[in-house]
Amino acid sequence: MNMRIEKLKEEHERNENKIAYLQAKNKKLAEKIRQLENDDIIGAVRNSGVTIDELLRLLGKTDAAPNTKTDLEEIDDEI
DSSP states (O other): OOHHHHHHHHHHHHHHHHHHHHHHHHHHHHHHHHHHHHHHHHHHHHHHTOOHHHHHHHTTOGGGOOOHHHHHHHHHHHO
């Protein structure tokens, strides 16, 4: 086979390996960034002294707020 073709195929394969490695590395970095951002958000919320209900109301998520007291009462009723 033509040596130039062989060299280009080898370079192509090396590049694909590098790309796969860098994509995996970027995925891990994105996960670390997201975790650190989540930690910052949680810390800020805890330091503000806002309750869960107040936070959900502030975020406009009042319909999605779990009613933990009712949930616990249901569990007690089942026992």
